[in-house]
Amino acid sequence: MSKNTLKWIRTLKDRKARQENQMFVVEGEKSVCELLESSWLINNILCTNFFLEKHQNLIQTYSQKQPTSLLLLKTAELEQISQLENNKMAMAVVKMPPKVLLPPQKGFSLYLDHIQDPGNLGTIVRIADWYGLSDLFCSPDTVDVFNSKSIAASMGSFLRVHTHYVENSWLESYPYRIYGALMEGKNLHETRLDANSLVIIGNEGHGIRPNALSLVQTPLTIPKFGAAESLNAGIAAAIICDNFKRASF
Amino acid sequence: MSKNTLKWIRTLKDRKARQENQMFVVEGEKSVCELLESSWLINNILCTNFFLEKHQNLIQTYSQKQPTSLLLLKTAELEQISQLENNKMAMAVVKMPPKVLLPPQKGFSLYLDHIQDPGNLGTIVRIADWYGLSDLFCSPDTVDVFNSKSIAASMGSFLRVHTHYVENSWLESYPYRIYGALMEGKNLHETRLDANSLVIIGNEGHGIRPNALSLVQTPLTIPKFGAAESLNAGIAAAIICDNFKRASF
Structure with missing residues (x-):
């Protein structure tokens, strides 16, 4: 993954860039794990070696269903791209689900x-x-x-x-x-x-x-x-x- | 108010300093106004000229009940001492109320x-x-x-x-x-x-x-x-x- 890709990920903190790319960022161990268990489309996974080893099965199972790009980073590098404090493990760039015009619902x-x-x-x-x-x-x-x-x-x-x-x-x-x-x-x-x-x-x-x-x-x-x-x-x-x-x- | 006083106010972001001084900081227009309407002991009021003019009556009424020290600051100066984002108007250094050992209560x-x-x-x-x-x-x-x-x-x-x-x-x-x-x-x-x-x-x-x-x-x-x-x-x-x-x- 090039410097340009990392720069691009950082632009996703703006709503306009998210809309144009139809991509957004999910951060933190727990949320990225839940994402890996879902069927949402993950464009990139950026994580530390520690996260990779801890959740190897989860990542493997996901990759068998959907192709995704994985980049290993040091904690300090991850913190540099992160939009949140205290993200020391993992982030993912995720495809937005298609917009559905939902009529008013019962309930x-x-x-x-x-x-x-x-x-x-x-x-x-x-x-x-x-x-x-x-x-x-x-x-x-x-x-x-x-x-x-x-x-x-x-x-x-x-x-x-x-x-x-x-x-x-x-x-x-x-x-x-x-x-x-x-x-x-x-x-x-x-x-x-x-x-x-x-x-x-x-x-x-x-x-x-x-x-x-x-x-x-x-x-x-x-x-x-x-x-x-x-x-x-x-x-x-x-x-x-x-x-x-x-x-x- | 000297530079040392401003430095002292900044130390109150630590619990230990608050305990030692039995003082804490209240920030923002609305909270400082509510404080001025209360009977709590205010040690210092630090505010912009805009706040002073807008709430002159409130400050006057309070000062007549309790002596307090008032310091006018520019917005930029206030932001420097502030512990919060977006405090552009006023802060107060306040005496903690005496601790009361309250027995278990009905209700x-x-x-x-x-x-x-x-x-x-x-x-x-x-x-x-x-x-x-x-x-x-x-x-x-x-x-x-x-x-x-x-x-x-x-x-x-x-x-x-x-x-x-x-x-x-x-x-x-x-x-x-x-x-x-x-x-x-x-x-x-x-x-x-x-x-x-x-x-x-x-x-x-x-x-x-x-x-x-x-x-x-x-x-x-x-x-x-x-x-x-x-x-x-x-x-x-x-x-x-x-x-x-x-x-x-």
Whole structure:
């Protein structure tokens, strides 16, 4: 692998370069191992000798299914290309899955309106995976799920939860009840929650924007017993999923 | 304020220096404003002219109650002393409140066993505040709540939730039911939850340690509907608080 390839991998920290190449980077021992167990297309594996020896079987099994390029690096070299702190073992350059235009679905869904923090998005992908949602819907300007920080925060859940960036028209034609997580709505603990429905989670600082807000049929509020002004978007998403899934018992 | 003072403020990023001085640093516009509205003792305020003009009344009202030292800095100077990214306005050096040995309490409590990430701890302080817990209990080796990152993540909730670092003997003599958040326990949604009780949340990577684990009377599990291996400690704490507070309706 040439210097140019390493330089190219470093460019993938930008969303535009990821889009153009349809490639993104997965980092860290655990995530790369989960990837090797999946059927996703790995373009390059970059790892230390230690990782190679520890996970030889996994790498071999994967290579027998799909051709991939393997490069051994020293830890210091790996840290130089890495987009994260504390990646001392492995990274992979991965082909993005083909985009699918998914129509609104039965069951319970989440829609994120302009979530900006990649860590928050990754955390919500992990929560969606815990609560068995196979798809997650976002406004087109929500942060890219293939950002290294989102991938890391998802702890491998990006392999199971598909994140779709959908236009407002998708939301406008959603056929079931639309709830919104808002500061002054109906008490989440005391409201009968529809099994086929979608909850909109707003931006970290500004909440749900007017366009999406106008589509909310039932505003919902997580009951507050103390004095904190708000909850972080990931925490709110988790509590909402827990309440909707409990209701479906 | 001399160069030595600025140097001293920078040392407060270390827990040992914070302990010796019984001082810690609060950063950012919103947190410093909340602090000025509180009765906590502020040793120094360091801010830009913009902050001073915007919050003149707040600063004046505070100074009339308590003497404090004010230093105007340029944004670039402030960023140099700051322990966080993106602090462009204000920081304060604050006296730690006196330590209180709090006996086990009635009602619902959380106990953190060796939480290591300061962001997670701050998030849990914010959640505790949302759910009306006035006190939070931790193992002595849990990360310091006066770490800048914990303070920032708490979004001002450190002013209302008191974090106590208690010895194992405190937990051993806890008189009500002790629950533990574990991977294989009773279903949180289907278990009758005692109003007077405590839930132990374990370390991010290793869970609850044997000492604390041996005190757990009822293991509890957040029901999983999908495939994620685990939930982050802050997310788990939030879902547990929500379920206990819902039960107290």
